[in-house]
Amino acid sequence: xxxxxxxxxxxxxxxxxxxxxxxxxxxxxxxxxxxxxxxxxxxxxxxxxxxxxxxxxxxxxxxxxxxxxxxxxxxxxxxxxxxxxxxxxxxxxxxxxxxxxxxxxxxxxxxxxxxxxxxxxxxxxxxxxxxxxxxxxxxxxxxxxxxxxxxxxxxxxxxxxxxxxxxxxxxxxxxxxxxxxxxxxxxxxxxxxxxxxxxxxxxxxxxxxxxxxxxxxxxxxxxxxxxxxxxxxxxxxxxxxxxxxxxxxxxxxxxxxxxxxxxxxxxxxxxxxxxxxxxxxxxxxxxxxxxxxxxxxxxxxxxxxxxxxxxxxxxxxxxxxxxxxxxxxxxxxxxxxxxxxxxxxxxxxxxxxxxxxxxxxxxxxxxxxxxxxxxxxxx
Amino acid sequence: xxxxxxxxxxxxxxxxxxxxxxxxxxxxxxxxxxxxxxxxxxxxxxxxxxxxxxxxxxxxxxxxxxxxxxxxxxxxxxxxxxxxxxxxxxxxxxxxxxxxxxxxxxxxxxxxxxxxxxxxxxxxxxxxxxxxxxxxxxxxxxxxxxxxxxxxxxxxxxxxxxxxxxxxxxxxxxxxxxxxxxxxxxxxxxxxxxxxxxxxxxxxxxxxxxxxxxxxxxxxxxxxxxxxxxxxxxxxxxxxxxxxxxxxxxxxxxxxxxxxxxxxxxxxxxxxxxxxxxxxxxxxxxxxxxxxxxxxxxxxxxxxxxxxxxxxxxxxxxxxxxxxxxxxxxxxxxxxxxxxxxxxxxxxxxxxxxxxxxxxxxxxxxxxxxxxxxxxxxxx
Numbered sequence: 001x002x003x004x005x006x007x008x009x010x011x012x013x014x015x016x017x018x019x020x021x022x023x024x025x026x027x028x029x030x031x032x033x034x035x036x037x038x039x040x041x042x043x044x045x046x047x048x049x050x051x052x053x054x055x056x057x058x059x060x061x062x063x064x065x066x067x068x069x070x071x072x073x074x075x076x077x078x079x080x081x082x083x084x085x086x087x088x089x090x091x092x093x094x095x096x097x098x099x100x101x102x103x104x105x106x107x108x109x110x111x112x113x114x115x116x117x118x119x120x121x122x123x124x125x126x127x128x129x130x131x132x133x134x135x136x137x138x139x140x141x142x143x144x145x146x147x148x149x150x151x152x153x154x155x156x157x158x159x160x161x162x163x164x165x166x167x168x169x170x171x172x173x174x175x176x177x178x179x180x181x182x183x184x185x186x187x188x189x190x191x192x193x194x195x196x197x198x199x200x201x202x203x204x205x206x207x208x209x210x211x212x213x214x215x216x217x218x219x220x221x222x223x224x225x226x227x228x229x230x231x232x233x234x235x236x237x238x239x240x241x242x243x244x245x246x247x248x249x250x251x252x253x254x255x256x257x258x259x260x261x262x263x264x265x266x267x268x269x270x271x272x273x274x275x276x277x278x279x280x281x282x283x284x285x286x287x288x289x290x291x292x293x294x295x296x297x298x299x300x301x302x303x304x305x306x307x308x309x310x311x312x313x314x315x316x317x318x319x320x321x322x323x324x325x326x327x328x329x330x331x332x333x334x335x336x337x338x339x340x341x342x343x344x345x346x347x348x349x350x351x352x353x354x355x356x357x358x359x360x361x362x363x364x365x366x367x368x369x370x371x372x373x374x375x376x377x378x379x
Numbered sequence: 380x381x382x383x384x385x386x387x388x389x390x391x392x393x394x395x396x397x398x399x400x401x402x403x404x405x406x407x408x409x410x411x412x413x414x415x416x417x418x419x420x421x422x423x424x425x426x427x428x429x430x431x432x433x434x435x436x437x438x439x440x441x442x443x444x445x446x447x448x449x450x451x452x453x454x455x456x457x458x459x460x461x462x463x464x465x466x467x468x469x470x471x472x473x474x475x476x477x478x479x480x481x482x483x484x485x486x487x488x489x490x491x492x493x494x495x496x497x498x499x500x501x502x503x504x505x506x507x508x509x510x511x512x513x514x515x516x517x518x519x520x521x522x523x524x525x526x527x528x529x530x531x532x533x534x535x536x537x538x539x540x541x542x543x544x545x546x547x548x549x550x551x552x553x554x555x556x557x558x559x560x561x562x563x564x565x566x567x568x569x570x571x572x573x574x575x576x577x578x579x580x581x582x583x584x585x586x587x588x589x590x591x592x593x594x595x596x597x598x599x600x601x602x603x604x605x606x607x608x609x610x611x612x613x614x615x616x617x618x619x620x621x622x623x624x625x626x627x628x629x630x631x632x633x634x635x636x637x638x639x640x641x642x643x644x645x646x647x648x649x650x651x652x653x654x655x656x657x658x659x660x661x662x663x664x665x666x667x668x669x670x671x672x673x674x675x676x677x678x679x680x681x682x683x684x685x686x687x688x689x690x691x692x693x694x695x696x697x698x699x700x701x702x703x704x705x706x707x708x709x710x711x712x713x714x715x716x717x718x719x720x721x722x723x724x725x726x727x728x729x730x731x732x733x734x735x736x737x738x739x740x741x742x743x744x745x746x747x748x749x750x751x752x753x754x755x756x757x758x759x
């Protein structure tokens with residue numbers, strides 16, 4: 001036990017910190033206002049190796065491992081959660097294709113995702129009528145000769161309109177439950193892939209969230225990711241990794257809220273002294289810091305287990321649950337510490353407050369995390 | 380990044396877990412009811428090297444690291460939280476400062492037999508009118524010839540009723556405030572040393588605490604630990620380490636509550652099925668386990684930093700703050716899951732809840748921890 005970073009991990013963190021400070025943070029406020037997709041920033045992230053942190057070098061990635069990945073994400077998220085979620089999804093798509101894809105699939109997709117030649121990757125799992133209960137999906141892929149015919153609706157697809165490739169899931173055997181689900185790689189140019197509504201979100205506004213429909217999309221056999229009928233496992237594996245990502249994002253959010261609050265508490269005076277001298281304020285800062293560190297350690301533990309090839313599903317859920325819930329408390333305290341100014345756009349904490357809210361929802365709600373944890377412990 | 384226990388730390392954990400299960404857990408309820416000091420169990424802890432875990436073997440200890448100590452404290456406290464604090468005081472509050480600040484001669488006399496567990500030490504800082512604000516202490520030590528003469532009262536001294544030696548803090552120069560505090564090692568047989576009746580406590584009732592009194596209590600100058608005026612520094616650095624011990628104790632208490640609640644939830648049926656199948660119970664279990672893990676990571680991080688010899692005050696404060704507050708939430712959920720049975724002494728759930736409460740108070744209240752943590756954040 002040393003809790004120490006390797007040289008490579010430390011190097012990735014330093015790179016991410018510099019990019020966050022120089023490129024991501026200065027654009028965050030405008031990105032939130034305009035809701036404009038951060039294409040240029042993603043290209044900068046790509047050139048810094050941050051879009052494929054845990055993808056093998058042979059496939060264009062940084063090959064730096066899951067610990068480096070979550071640490072890099074914390075840095076970017078502390079600057080801008082919208083960029084962070086876009087980065088996270090592209091990273092996970094590359095990772096999942098590298099892991100479950102054929103060599104041909106990986107060589108075709110991963111380098112383009114890593115380099116931002118494709119600006120993003122996307123996962124299309126949720127549907128209008130099936131969120132947490134993904135086995136209840138209605139999207140179908142039917143055999144037509146040597147090809148698959150894909151039909152259905154997907155919802156809440158991050159970067160769905162910007163992605164060069166989407167990983168999606170469909171039922172290929174309606175009677176087989178979770179064993180009848182297959183994962184597919186769908187190129188953006190596939191006829192019948194129709195981008196629907198752009199969601200207007202309360203936070204992470206510079207990230208793109210769309211609905212999609214597959215209307216008689218014809219896919220070759222080579223579009224199957226993993227085994228036919230093995231899609232549920234791919235989804236769960238993507239979600240486990242994804243949860244460490246959202247945990248990292250939430251941890252970065254707490255740090256941003258804490259840093260802004262500590263700065264304000266030193267500068268703002270009331271009753272003749274900086275408000276940081278009052279215990280009412282100090283104690284909020286102490287609790288934010290403590291929960292930040294706990295969230296960070298839970299996230300690092302899950303990532304470290306993943307890096308060692310050990311089971312980390314429960315630990316990822318604990319990290320995601322704890323960090324996202326702690327983020328809600330931290331951003332609310334940050335607004336409180338800033339008083340009236342916290343409720344306006346004069347300070348960034350109102351953006352943190354809005355950005356954080358989705359973290360207890362996406363990649364598995366807090367309720368789903370508790371189910372995952374409890375089922376594992378009560379077996 | 381390596382967050383795994385070493386083989387040696389695992390062995391310590393398993394050894395302590397077995398001991399706790401066999402020797403502590405079956406007796407803890409009775410010791411609690413009778414306010415009974417578990418002398419035999421403490422003797423066995425001593426034989427296992429647990430009264431001086433991090434003390435080098437040359438001074439009678441087990442020569443292990445702070446992570447091993449944290450792991451051992453959690454396991455012992457899981458079986459009996461009162462026994463846990465007896466061990467914590469010996470390790471963190473008594474042996475540790477003597478190892479760090481004592482002369483070789485002091486270590487021979489005041490450390491080796493204590494690390495071996497042949498004798499028991501205690502730590503006397505708090506007074507009736509001075510708790511968190513140690514600089515307000517009233518106990519005086521006046522130099523007179525080759526001696527110091529101590530007079531004053533100390534309060535809530537864990538291990539006080541049994542201690543052979545007291546590590547006590549007294550003012551040698553009141554005008555200097557906390558810089559006028561000096562530490563002394565006072566053998567209990569010293570003339571002028573007396574103890575009050577043991578305190579009647581809410582929890583951790585297997586451990587004893589009491590007031591102790593110094594009335595013209597003269598000790599040779601060789602009993603001074605460190606330099607004159609160094610006492611506050613000794614006390615504060617000792618408490619940094621002590622907080623790792625209390626965080627671990629809180630963890631052990633929470634784990635006891637958690638494990639027993641899980642076992643109960645699997646057995647107990649309602650509405651035709653085990654209550655463990657209801658989300659209301661599952662979600663409590665998930666939150667309990669998550670918070671326990673968070674607390675353990677904070678605690679092990681602080682211990683790791685201590686072993687590296689770098690500053691760990693804020694990290695120890697975070698561990699102690701989080702773990703102790705967590706323990707109250709987790710033990711309360713433990714009662715809730717047990718329903719009515721949680722409120723009666725037929726189960727241990729109520730004891731865990733009572734035991735947990737002290738961890739937010741001693742070795743620095745939660746409020747003091749928050750001051751320690753926030754002071755690092757507000758520096759320019």
